[in-house]
Amino acid sequence: MVLNDLGRKINGAIQSMSKANVVDEKVVDDMLKEIVRALMESDINIKLIQNLRNNVKTSVNLDENTGAANKKRNIQKAVMDELTRLVDPGVEAWKPKKGKANVIMFVGLQGSGKTTTCTKLASFYQRKGWKTCLVCTDTFRAGAFDQLKQNATKAKIPYYGSYTETDPVQLAHEGVSKFKKDNFEIIIVDTSGRHKQEQELFNEMQQISSAVNPDSTIFVMDGTIGQAADGQARAFKEAANVGSIIVTKMDGHAKGGGAISAVAATRCPIIFIGTGEHMHDLERFTPGPFISKMMGMGDLSGLMETVQDLGLDQNKGLIKKLEQGQFSIRDMYEQFTTILKMGPLSKVMGMMPGIPPELLAGTEAEGGNRIKRFMCIMDSMNARELDGEGKEFVDEPKRLVRVARGSGTSVAEVETLLQQYKTFAAMVKKMGGQNGLLKNMQGMQQGGGAGNPMFNQARMQQAMKQLQSGGMPNIPGMGGMDFQGMINQMGGMAGVQNMMKNMMGGGGMPGMPGMGGAGGMPDMAKMMKSMGLG
Secondary structure, three states, X not given: OOHHHHHHHHHHHHHHHHHOOOOOHHHHHHHHHHHHHHHHHOOOOHHHHHHHHHHHHHHOOOOOOOOHHHHHHHHHHHHHHHHHHHOOOOOOOOOOOOOOOEEEEEEOOOOOOHHHHHHHHHHHHHHOOOOEEEEEOOOOOOOHHHXXXXXXXXXXXXXXXXXXXXXXXXXXHHHHHHHHHOOOOEEEEEOOOOOOOXXXXXXXXXXXXXXXXXXXXXXXXXXXXXXXXXXXXXXXXHHHOOOEEEEEOOOOOOOHHHHHXXXXXXXXXXXXXXXXXXXXXXXXXXXXXXXXXHOOOOOHHHHHHHXXXXXXXXXXXXXXXXXXXXXXXXXXXXXXXXXXXXXXXHHHHOOOOOOOHHHHOOXXXXXXXXXXXXXXXXXXXXXXXXXXXXXXXHHOOHHHHHHHHHHOOOHHHXXXXXXXXXXXXXXXXXXXXOOOHHHHHHOOEOOOOOOOOOEOHHHHHHHHHHHHOOOOOEOOOOOOOEHHHHHHHOOHHHHHHHHHHHHHOOOOOOOOOOOOOOOOHHHHHHHHHHHOOO
16 A cells, blocks of 8 residues: 555655654654655645644653653654544444345445445445345446446345436435345445536435435545546535545555545544455555554554454364464465465555555456466475375485376475474474464454454454554453563564565565565465464
8 A cells, every 4th residue: 555655655754753862852843744745745734744743842842851762752642643633533433234225325426436336335344244236226327237237246245226227316226225125234226427427417326315214425526636536525414424534555555645634624533445456455444543553553453353254263173273283285275375365465464553555555356367386386295295294205305206197287386385394284283273363363362243253343442552652562351362471482573573574575486487576475374374364
């Protein structure tokens, strides 16, 4: 995400302040100048920036008789609090209720990604166990129904629309009535868009709203418009009784921060942000975790939610083996299969505390191709080789040649796969056992039914606050989870970052010409799988 660059610049300013021997007003002013410059480059309103600067200076007492370390920690906390306030509208968003029909109407201008976002949201709730469907009422744009039909078919979501009916109000009424009779829980209505805020568009939205009586109206807004989001959000909020907002195209434009802060100023809650074109590229927006993730501090609640969505807890056999530190080549194959069903792997890794955003860059497409190539190699292995730990290839090198010929690859590529397997297997042995990462992560979980997170939200928020205020202390009531201990298990923060660079960064993989440094994601995803994190 482009906002990672903003996080990097703000982090740089805070780190410069942290290196100062004496924390005085000049040091704080220099830090704030860098932060202000970074925020302005993200097209955030100058008045909002000025408020942030003044609030940080007001909340920090440099005359207080405390050590330099405490002053630095207080300044960092003040910056994090103000950044969070910058994107927090202070209003709780509507949430659907299980067991009843929740009608959600989408509105927005053309080109904002509204139709695609409809399917993404339906898919999001479907993964959490809701019965979802789509209704297309866009009769203005040619191909709108075809687009929704293709997206819904790909995501296996029921849909309703017509090539002949030209009355959008009639389509909305028929579609919603049909799906209510069929006991669907999430009914998403996609409406027409226009090139600008036309009165005709607002009239149509109001007519459809009267016909279907939506429980919530969501405005889909293009994040690339920056500060202009303020006026657009206010206009739609007044015309269509918008209850919440989804900001799209946050993956490729520096003005995304300006859009989010502008919307927050209207006191209309943002519920999701679109970060790409794929079905999983829709992230739940929560101000605190959003800022924490942008700053490279991770998002524990998002991480645990992703773990649950992937259904890792259902593979009891694998979890038991991981806890015992056991991991075969077949286990790696099974996890590669799961990886291919996931969204972008860099986003999952971005939720882990202590992982710098700049280390998460990579080409997802090439990473997926590398996984498929690895799986092709493993398809050419026999049962003994798959259930082993690679010793067979050391004892009988001819097996390397046989597998390479059977998979249409080279011996060097087979050796590379085995080397990667050894890396992950070693990590599983290190992270497994009673004090391993998987056991600690499970200590944060608690029972929950379909659609309910299996983690304690209050504990997650407590963890994030402690991470933001500096350090990684033990957190009471979280199953004895010791963040610093986990990091130490991987060789400290430097060890984590070096491992990330080796697996994701430049230099590529030996014996695999043309792979370069791009697409290192599968390696990191495999690491997560082997740790039981996703």
